[in-house]
Amino acid sequence: MKILVTGGAGFIGSNVVDAYLDAGHEVAVVDNLSSGKKENLNPRAKFYQMDIADSRLSDVFADFKPRLVNHHAAQISVPLSVDDPLADAHTNVVGFLNLLTNCRQHKVEKVVYVSSGGVVYGEPKQFPASETFPLQPASPYGIAKYAGELYLKFFAAQCGIKYVALRYSNVYGPRQIPHGEAGVVSIFIQALLAFKAPTIFGDGKCVRDYVFVGDVVEANLKAVEKGENVALNIGTGRPTDVNELYQLVCEALHIELKALAGPPRRGDLRANYLDASLAGEVLGWRPQVNLAEGIGITAQYFKQLAEKK
Ligand SMILES: NC(=O)c1ccc[n+]([C@@H]2O[C@H](COP(=O)([O-])OP(=O)(O)OC[C@H]3O[C@@H](n4cnc5c(N)ncnc54)[C@H](O)[C@@H]3O)[C@@H](O)[C@H]2O)c1
Numbered sequence: 545m546k547i548l549v550t551g552g553a554g555f556i557g558s559n560v561v562d563a564y565l566d567a568g569h570e571v572a573v574v575d576n577l578s579s580g581k582k583e584n585l586n587p588r589a590k591f592y593q594m595d596i597a598d599s600r601l602s603d604v605f606a607d608f609k610p611r612l613v614n615h616h617a618a619q620i621s622v623p624l625s626v627d628d629p630l631a632d633a634h635t636n637v638v639g640f641l642n643l644l645t646n647c648r649q650h651k652v653e654k655v656v657y658v659s660s661g662g663v664v665y666g667e668p669k670q671f672p673a674s675e676t677f678p679l680q681p682a683s684p685y686g687i688a689k690y691a692g693e694l695y696l697k698f699f700a701a702q703c704g705i706k707y708v709a710l711r712y713s714n715v716y717g718p719r720q721i722p723h724g725e726a727g728v729v730s731i732f733i734q735a736l737l738a739f740k741a742p743t744i745f746g747d748g749k750c751v752r753d754y755v756f757v758g759d760v761v762e763a764n765l766k767a768v769e770k771g772e773n774v775a776l777n778i779g780t781g782r783p784t785d786v787n788e789l790y791q792l793v794c795e796a797l798h799i800e801l802k803a804l805a806g807p808p809r810r811g812d813l814r815a816n817y818l819d820a821s822l823a824g825e826v827l828g829w830r831p832q833v834n835l836a837e838g839i840g841i842t843a844q845y846f847k848q849l850a851e852k853k
Contacts, residue, residue: 545570545611549616550575551580552580553580559719572589575591590608597639604646632685636692655708656710658709658712659693664693666680668816673816700773709776712760712778713779714754715754716729730846733796737846745809748787749787750785750814751784752783752784752789758838771826776829778820780835793843
């Protein structure tokens with residue numbers, strides 16, 4: 545199938561591109577390389593260097609004629625969205641609408657949209673958070689991700705474009721950059737590889753749901769064929785606090801270094817982890833890689849990268 549992946553030069557998007565190509569799909573990438581890297585681009589995919597908000601995006605659709613659009617491009621920083629909500633909305637709302645109106649015009653059949661289970665529920669009262677929980681995002685980034693889901697509903701009703709919205713928890717793995725929602729994994733690994741003690745903010749008891757990028761890729765593969773007009777949590781359902789995470793990174797690298805203690809960070813949620821059982825029912829998806837294993841793979845990746853430099 546012809547699939548257009550936005551953000552295909554980024555951490556998660558590039559892993560999805562590789563898997564789509566390996567599964568026999570024809571793939572094109574749209575990316576403005578604002579945080580994505582040329583070296584992540586798969587040479588077997590056609591590449592259009594362009595901003596998703598650009599009016600020339602219709603040329604890409606006319607040229608490649610995708611049947612499915614997988615949307616990973618985004619402004620991904622929550623703090624930046626707080627400081628500059630307009631810049632966030634330019635990419636995450638206006639850019640996405642530009643993409644959707646092109647999908648409508650060029651008769652795209654389905655959109656796989658990336659939302660965030662880490663932000664759309666705000667601070668849930670119970671855990672794990674399920675899709676039935678109220679959506680109450682507490683940042684412009686979260687509001688934009690939720691708005692995207694609402695626009696998808698509208699376009700599905702108005703012109704029959706099918707969609708699956710994947711609400712990721714904190715994704716980690718090879719090619720991860722430090723700025724994203726699970727950036728802490730790569731921050732810890734890269735600090736330790738440089739024999740520097742990283743800082744743990746507050747008491748280190750903030751709990752997150754860390755899901756390996758290979759598992760997330762699998763959800764994107766399944767969403768090509770399965771799922772219609774539905775939002776699904778993609779996470780492990782397993783809470784891990786920062787202290788435990790740091791311990792696992794130290795073990796994976798065989799380094800013992802006490803982390804520095806920093807003040808609590810303003811606005812950090814105490815906890816968030818997701819119930820992904822609906823993704824099991826709809827997509828037949830279940831995470832396969834446990835945290836120690838996934839951190840081992842990620843640590844190995846960054847180690848090899850550091851050795852090449
Ligand atoms: N990393 C996580 O833990 C996590 C969790 C939940 C949701 N997400 C979502 O997953 C998606 C991918 O995130 P990531 O962690 O791989 O980040 P990333 O920064 O590595 O990838 C984003 C990609 O989008 C591109 N991009 C950004 N703005 C663009 C624009 N205006 N036009 C074209 N391309 C643009 C960047 O160059 C980059 O290649 C995002 O939508 C993000 O919100 C990530």
